[in-house]
Amino acid sequence: MITYSFLQHYWWFIISLLGGIxxxxxxxxxxxxxxxxxxxxxxxxxxLTNVIGKKWHYTFTTLVTxxxxxxxxxxxxxxxxxxxxxxxxxxxxxxxxxxxxxxxxQNKPGNFFGRNAYRGFLFFxxxxxxxxxxxxxxxxxxxxxxxxxxxxxxEFSGQFAPVISQWQHPLHGLEAxxxxxxxxxxxxxxxxxxxMAVLFFKNRIKDNNIEGRLNxxxxxxxxxxxxxxxxxxxxxxxxxxxxxxxxxxxxxxxxFKYFNNLIQVPALLILLLVGVAxxxxxxxxxxxxxxxRKGVWFAGPGAIITVTTLLLMAGFNYTAYYPSTYxxxxxxxxxxxxSSYYTLKVMSIVSFLIPFVLxxxxxxxxxxxxxxxxxxxxxxxHSY
Amino acid sequence: xxxxxxxxxxxxxxxxxxxxxYHWLFVPLTLGLGVIQAIMETIYVKTGDExxxxxxxxxxxxxxxxxxxxxxxxxxxxxxxxxxxxxYSYFVGDIFGAPLAIEGILAFFMEAxxxxxxxxxxxxxxxxxxxxxxxxxxxxxxxxALWILIANAWMQLPLGMEFNPLTARNEMIDxxxxxxxxxAINKFFHTVYSGWILGSLFxxxxxxxxxxxxxxxxxxxxxxxxxxxxxIISSVLIIWTxxxxxxxxxxxxxxxxxxxxxxYEGKSGAPLIAWGFLNPEKKSxxxxxxxxxxxxxxxxxxxxxxxxxxxxFVPGIKDIIDGGYExxxxxxxxxxxxxxxxxGTALSFDEKKAMGQRAQTALSNFLKxxxxxxxxxxxxxxxxxxxxxxxxxxxxxxxxxxxxxNVPLTFYxxxxxxxxxxxxxxxxxxxxxxxxKKQLHKFKWILWVFILFIPLGYLATQLGxxxxxxxxxxxxxxxxxxxxxxxxxxxxxxxxxTFILFAVLFTGLLIAEIxxxxxxxxxxxxxxxxxxxxxxxxxx
Numbered sequence: 001m002i003t004y005s006f007l008q009h010y011w012w013f014i015i016s017l018l019g020g021i022x023x024x025x026x027x028x029x030x031x032x033x034x035x036x037x038x039x040x041x042x043x044x045x046x047x048l049t050n051v052i053g054k055k056w057h058y059t060f061t062t063l064v065t066x067x068x069x070x071x072x073x074x075x076x077x078x079x080x081x082x083x084x085x086x087x088x089x090x091x092x093x094x095x096x097x098x099x100x101x102x103x104x105x106q107n108k109p110g111n112f113f114g115r116n117a118y119r120g121f122l123f124f125x126x127x128x129x130x131x132x133x134x135x136x137x138x139x140x141x142x143x144x145x146x147x148x149x150x151x152x153x154x155e156f157s158g159q160f161a162p163v164i165s166q167w168q169h170p171l172h173g174l175e176a177x178x179x180x181x182x183x184x185x186x187x188x189x190x191x192x193x194x195x196m197a198v199l200f201f202k203n204r205i206k207d208n209n210i211e212g213r214l215n216x217x218x219x220x221x222x223x224x225x226x227x228x229x230x231x232x233x234x235x236x237x238x239x240x241x242x243x244x245x246x247x248x249x250x251x252x253x254x255x256f257k258y259f260n261n262l263i264q265v266p267a268l269l270i271l272l273l274v275g276v277a278x279x280x281x282x283x284x285x286x287x288x289x290x291x292x293r294k295g296v297w298f299a300g301p302g303a304i305i306t307v308t309t310l311l312l313m314a315g316f317n318y319t320a321y322y323p324s325t326y327x328x329x330x331x332x333x334x335x336x337x338x339s340s341y342y343t344l345k346v347m348s349i350v351s352f353l354i355p356f357v358l359x360x361x362x363x364x365x366x367x368x369x370x371x372x373x374x375x376x377x378x379x380x381x382h383s384y
Numbered sequence: 385x386x387x388x389x390x391x392x393x394x395x396x397x398x399x400x401x402x403x404x405x406y407h408w409l410f411v412p413l414t415l416g417l418g419v420i421q422a423i424m425e426t427i428y429v430k431t432g433d434e435x436x437x438x439x440x441x442x443x444x445x446x447x448x449x450x451x452x453x454x455x456x457x458x459x460x461x462x463x464x465x466x467x468x469x470x471x472y473s474y475f476v477g478d479i480f481g482a483p484l485a486i487e488g489i490l491a492f493f494m495e496a497x498x499x500x501x502x503x504x505x506x507x508x509x510x511x512x513x514x515x516x517x518x519x520x521x522x523x524x525x526x527x528x529a530l531w532i533l534i535a536n537a538w539m540q541l542p543l544g545m546e547f548n549p550l551t552a553r554n555e556m557i558d559x560x561x562x563x564x565x566x567x568a569i570n571k572f573f574h575t576v577y578s579g580w581i582l583g584s585l586f587x588x589x590x591x592x593x594x595x596x597x598x599x600x601x602x603x604x605x606x607x608x609x610x611x612x613x614x615x616i617i618s619s620v621l622i623i624w625t626x627x628x629x630x631x632x633x634x635x636x637x638x639x640x641x642x643x644x645x646x647x648y649e650g651k652s653g654a655p656l657i658a659w660g661f662l663n664p665e666k667k668s669x670x671x672x673x674x675x676x677x678x679x680x681x682x683x684x685x686x687x688x689x690x691x692x693x694x695x696x697f698v699p700g701i702k703d704i705i706d707g708g709y710e711x712x713x714x715x716x717x718x719x720x721x722x723x724x725x726x727x728g729t730a731l732s733f734d735e736k737k738a739m740g741q742r743a744q745t746a747l748s749n750f751l752k753x754x755x756x757x758x759x760x761x762x763x764x765x766x767x768x769x770x771x772x773x774x775x776x777x778x779x780x781x782x783x784x785x786x787x788x789x790n791v792p793l794t795f796y797x798x799x800x801x802x803x804x805x806x807x808x809x810x811x812x813x814x815x816x817x818x819x820x821k822k823q824l825h826k827f828k829w830i831l832w833v834f835i836l837f838i839p840l841g842y843l844a845t846q847l848g849x850x851x852x853x854x855x856x857x858x859x860x861x862x863x864x865x866x867x868x869x870x871x872x873x874x875x876x877x878x879x880x881x882t883f884i885l886f887a888v889l890f891t892g893l894l895i896a897e898i899x900x901x902x903x904x905x906x907x908x909x910x911x912x913x914x915x916x917x918x919x920x921x922x923x924x
Contacts, residue, residue: 055500057496058496060455060459061495067463067488068488071462071481071484072482073485075473075478075553078481079477079872080474083466097457098889101896104449105449105452109900110899110902112896112899151552153475163470163871164474172874342555347482354489357489360497360498364517367501368500382445382504
């Protein structure tokens with residue numbers, strides 16, 4: 001018998017996995033911030049742009065699917081966070097809107113803004129998109145100020161009628177930037193994206209000049225990434241967390257909650273260690289052996305596993321994944337914010353099609369990446 | 385009732401309209417051009433004729449420019465349900481979220497994956513695989529339309545759900561009912577055909593320009609042939625789905641039909657207004673002023689179109705507000721969706737409002753009883769709630785006028801759309817005839833008409849959405865949740881800022897898109913001349 005609780009956990013796992021995959025695919029955004037500094041000539045910049053340009057759809061689609069899946073499985077999060085932390089999400093959306101046209105339009109005649117503007121949009125997307133997504137996810141551990149009252153929908157008067165989710169901070173999301181831990185996760189995601197981009201470029205590009213510069217860029221980005229990540233992780237593991245009483249569903253503060261989650265659910269601890277080891281292995285061996293191109297295939301899955309585990313740690317083991325510091329009992333848990341049993345069941349059946357989707361993505365990815373990318377490749381034909 | 389600041393509602397609606405209409409500038413061309421380029425590539429693969437390959441690649445370059453901005457304007461629509469319509473997202477997210485998620489998983493990834501092969505794979509995969517990728521790209525785009533239209537149709541005819549007072553939201557109980565809703569199926573085909581027509585008009589107009597310039601003549605004639613045939617097929621099919629749509633509106637959204645027709649006083653054997661002007665003297669639904677002047681009427685056609693009988697009664701706005709008319713018999717599966725009086729006649733607005741208020745009070749009391757764990761009271765309130773829930777949304781409305789959509793906008797939009805639809809069919813027939821007689825180049829003025837019809841194609845498809853969406857106001861979910869109760873708890877100043885942000889952003893991108901497309905068209909497919917090797921302007 002498949003229980004409601006099982007489905008709620010399953011869907012939190014899917015959301016976490018999508019978040020993990022997204023964190024890896026943000027290498028496209030990271031790469032966008034590196035085009036100017038690694039590409040010294042126009043041909044080099046074009047090569048770099050095209051190598052990640054063939055993948056931007058995947059990141060974009062994963063972000064949209066992450067949103068859609070969150071809506072379908074945890075609609076209360078969708079209604080609370082997107083309306084509440086309005087400005088953070090609007091900024092994220094705005095920079096992704098700009099990205100969506102920039103590859104296609106940057107080198108086209110008649111593009112109105114000029115090539116540099118579109119490159120600027122790509123840089124802005126790479127910088128703001130990664131940082132803000134990281135900071136927004138940071139609030140999963142640090143909390144936000146909101147109130148949820150389902151009875152408002154049937155209230156005829158009063159300050160809050162009839163809106164169910166009410167944000168309590170006038171900055172509507174930007175207040176997340178007052179919290180250092182959110183900054184740490186934002187910077188972690190930013191430097192992770194750049195590190196992954198360097199490893200991806202190393203894997204794809206055959207060009208002596210660029211490859212030389214990539215080795216330097218790896219050090220400059222991987223070190224801050226590791227420092228910010230470890231600081232965030234250790235701080236979070238030592239911090240108080242938002243625990244849920246399994247009997248009463250009451251939310252309360254628990255010391256070392258996230259650390260306890262790792263100890264009480266050893267699978268999470270193992271996954272986290274495996275993920276971190278993968279990331280570090282990919283980075284360190286790429287640094288030690290500059291001709292080794294396969295770093296991204298260790299660091300990438302490592303990042304997916306690590307971020308998935310962090311999100312699982314935020315929602316599993318009776319933890320409130322979207323806590324409210326304004327009213328603890330308004331905090332969102334996988335139990336009080338999920339869709340109904342029926343909807344989760346239907347969506348679970350749909351999710352069985354995901355391996356099929358992954359299979360054709362794998363095929364298409366490989367079909368276009370049979371050879372290493374060179375400057376000559378993008379001189380003719382369809383390129384960005 | 386003290387509801388939210390109405391400025392929040394107005395600006396949120398404005399922003400949704402702005403972003404949706406911008407998005408809908410690009411999606412129909414994607415849907416239409418996507419099929420046309422796939423047909424051309426199929427001919428290329430079958431015949432091996434390089435000219436067809438070049439024609440395909442040219443239209444693909446236009447497709448790519450249009451597709452990018454379609455993606456850019458699309459992302460906001462999904463997230464906007466959360467940012468600006470948070471109550472809606474919670475209240476029906478259990479049902480509405482599913483098609484959006486499925487759209488991402490099954491449609492967007494298909495588009496995203498195969499579009500990369502379509503653009504970058506010409507020399508990397510076999511001809512057959514490339515052709516498959518081209519077809520799968522447009523299949524993905526069309527599936528995306530399917531899922532989002534299932535979601536939209538559900539808002540117009542909410543099926544397969546029940547209200548759960550414990551969670552204070554609507555929950556899905558029958559996924560198949562949501563997916564196979566007759567409104568969804570009809571809406572999907574009607575919308576996709578409109579995209580096919582726009583794609584055909586676009587190809588026709590651009591090709592006519594080449595003929596006028598005496599450039600790329602062979603390419604232009606080939607393109608016109610495909611566009612004309614595809615356009616005729618689509619135009620005939622859309623008449624069929626349009627009729628289906630009118631019937632569904634008559635049964636499920638009678639107020640929308642009344643607004644479309646400017647019908648205030650219901651009639652048996654009601655005529656269809658082919659054209660007419662709304663009388664500015666008409667100030668209220670209840671005054672006896674004739675609503676339409678200078679009307680050209682087709683006797684009994686509205687009754688026949690709506691209910692299949694020339695003498696059937698079509699209720700007007702006043703009838704729907706006053707109630708008391710005999711509700712038409714519909715498919716028994718949906719009959720119990722609309723509560724009626726004991727004698728089978730329709731409820732008045734006041735009766736519906738009273739039901740809505742009873743349902744809301746019962747829900748409020750139910751939730752209080754639940755806190756006190758008073759199961760007896762809970763059961764009592766639930767039965768009151770269940771008995772009145774079908775008009776839950778009327779409880780949020782103040783007065784009868786609040787239940788009437790904008791009549792002029794709906795009335796004129798509907799007429800212009802239908803007239804243009806007829807004109808498009810005629811245009812495609814003329815194009816096909818002249819092509820058949822090999823006389824296209826002889827009628828320059830007709831070629832100019834082809835060009836002028838491109839913007840009219842955009843106008844018609846936009847107006848279709850105006851009819852569908854303005855005509856169903858004030859409802860986000862028919863009879864269940866009006867716009868006033870669906871919005872987020874945010875400041876109207878915030879929505880004004882984001883409205884301006886998107887207006888500026890999208891307008892800037894549209895200017896860029898038009899500029900690029902114009903240059904691309906002027907440059908042309910270069911089939912008859914040898915492309916300059918050093919000219920890399922067709923690259924990004």
